[in-house]
Amino acid sequence: MASPLQDDDGIFERLRKQNEDPKVLEERQQAVNERIHTIYQKAQTRLAELIDQNSTLPCTISSVQVLNASHTRKGFLEKVLSPLLSSNKDHPYTLAEALQEVGACTDKLHKFDIFQQPISVYLDKPSQTDPSTTPTDLDVYLSVKERSRFLLKTGTDLGNAEGSAYANALWRNIFGGAETLNLNASLGTRTRSAYQATFETPILSDPDFRFEIGALASDTQKSWASHEEVVKGAWSRLRWMSAAGHRHELGLNGFWRQVTGLAGNASPSVRENAGDSVKTSISHTWTKDQRDNPILPTKGFYAKTLSELAGWGPLKGDVSFWKSEIETQAAVPVPIPGLKGDSGISFTTGFRAGLIYPLGMDSNSKPQLSRINDRFQLGGPTDVRGFRISGLGPREGPDALGGDVYAAGSANLLCPLPRVGADKPFRLQAFVNAGRLLALKTPQGASPTSPQEVRESVASTLSELANGLPSTAAGVGLVYAHPVARFELNFSLPLVLRKGEEGRKGLQLGIGISFL
Structure with a gap:
């Protein structure tokens, strides 16, 4: 027969084991959390009722x-x-x-x-x-609790068909008025080196009205055109947002560019552009973004325009032109009959276009034809998929020369992965995209040499954009929307190619924040 003392020991032992049981502890913690949440919800409800009852006081x-x-x-x-x-x-x-x-x-x-x-x-x-x-x-x-004023960060970046390692130093709230100094240095596979410093400050204590000055030095390998480009320069920018949510940026830019490091098989056109070039310009950017997610939108629209005037009037340098670009994107959700809520399926379209209009310098009315530094490039995994980087447009030998007029568009259908769910950042996509990139030519096929010929060449080149089918590719792929970049692995098949253009049949990896 067990003694009373032994019975007490058994009770304490059972209580001790019960307190050590992870399942029991988890249930107790869950009950406590639910009780706290209930109390918080009741307090919030009472507070909301109290404010509502006294809202007109x-x-x-x-x-x-x-x-x-x-x-x-x-x-x-x-x-x-x-x-x-x-x-x-x-x-x-x-x-x-x-x-x-x-x-x-x-x-x-x-x-x-x-x-x-x-x-x-x-x-x-x-x-x-x-x-x-x-x-x-x-x-x-x-x-309030102030954020750390100093931040030093190193890491690696992948984006726009390039990988790089970087170091970034940030000094926040320098003079107590939300000023910021940002220093950045990077070494990459395409941009061999880049060093940048920017200072930004709000104006009139308005977070939507800012002024920025900056300086840059970079060395970029442009293998598609058999040269390196060294850029050194500075800029000042004024940014503001209107009451309607439209973002504006007005900039004054000055850059010294060098086309150097020519490959042995560089084409005569690239060699003609070798050497130094100075550009001074003013620019304006307008942006309206109403997408629910800039990296992987399922609804909303995005529009952006960029205008740049270089080498005209008081703006000095050896290039003179008006450059204008437009970019749009729209996304709509696709409902599934019989399925309540968001299906996760979306249809997106994108469109980009641009024009370089040559101008004369000072009293010389003869237009300055565009240099390879300033021309548009088209093709690659982040714009017209199914083509190599700068695979569209005028070419000479192994080199992509770029163009003065372009247009490109895409249509994408994105669906959630089976057994993954619509709330995850993975999508299957099917796409078709197309584009054309052209150099300015007169109706006779020559380069313009007078203002009259420039006007004629712009009209004839724009009409040539619609002459025949654009260079086109289609494919399917996998999309992953990381918070800092979008990753695409696509299988592409070029459908329409023009003579000299470089398609990319098979797998193509795209990493970036802006896709067509």
Whole structure:
């Protein structure tokens, strides 16, 4: 017969084993988490009901304070936050309006990229001993945590048919006004070396209105045209976003380019462009992006235009032209009859086109024909799939010379992988894409030598784009949308090729952030 002491020992042993059982511990933790979540949900519901019941009550914001922003200038923050104060408003807030304005203000602070998320917001009543306060006054406190001011990063990059190793140094919030200095150095398979420094600052404490200056030195191997290009230069840019969400960028650019390192079999046209060239230009970029995902869109549209004026009027250099490009993309989800919710199937289309219009320099009205540095290149895994890099357009011997006018389009059907699901970043795709790249030629097939001939050559070259079928390829492939880049492995089959163009039948790997 067991003694009472032995019975107690057995009970304690069973309790100890129960406490050590991973399954029991997991169930207890899950129950605790569910209880906490329920309490949180009830608190949020009560808070929402309380705010809703008092949403029309009048209130005034008497002060706004930012806590823990030790490296950020007070004057910089005042420009951001002063519109919140009721003294700067022509009518009082309701509680709902005040909360909405505070939320918009914290969103604005996030855009400067100097504070960690989230920014905590606290509301309090001012001291009743202050005779200047009123019963409707509220004090707003924003508790922030500043992001690290210094960041040093090294790694490797894959994109746009190139691999590289890089080192990047970032100095954030330099003078306490969200200024940023970014230094970057990289060595790659195609861009042999690149060194870049940029300084950016917001204007008038507006995160959507920024000024940037930068400098660049790079050495790029262009094997498709039997040469290397060395570029050194600087730029200044003004960026802003309109109330409708349109992004603009206005730039002044100055670059010294060298076509050097010619291969032994370089064509006469490439040799003619060898040596130094200086370009000074102004540029404007407009962008509108309403896609749900820029890397793998399933709905929405994207549009971008780029205009550049070089070597005209006060702009100096030895090249003179007007260059314009347009890029669009649209995506629509494809519903499946009988299937509720998102099927994960989408249909996307893309279109790109560009034109270089030669201009005269200074008092010389004779147009300056485009150089190989400035011409468009077309073909490769990130634009017209099924062709080699720069495989479309005018050629001379082994070299792709580029062109002055181009147009390219694509249509893609993307489907989720079986047994993977629509929420995963993997897709099967079927595509067809096409394009043409042409040099400016007069109706007689010669290069233009006068403004009149330039106008005629532009008209005849644009009409030639629609003459016959464009160079076309189709295929199927696998797409993986990583947060920083898109990976495509496609099997492509060229369907239409012109004389001299280089197709790519078989597997083709594309890595980049912008695909046709």
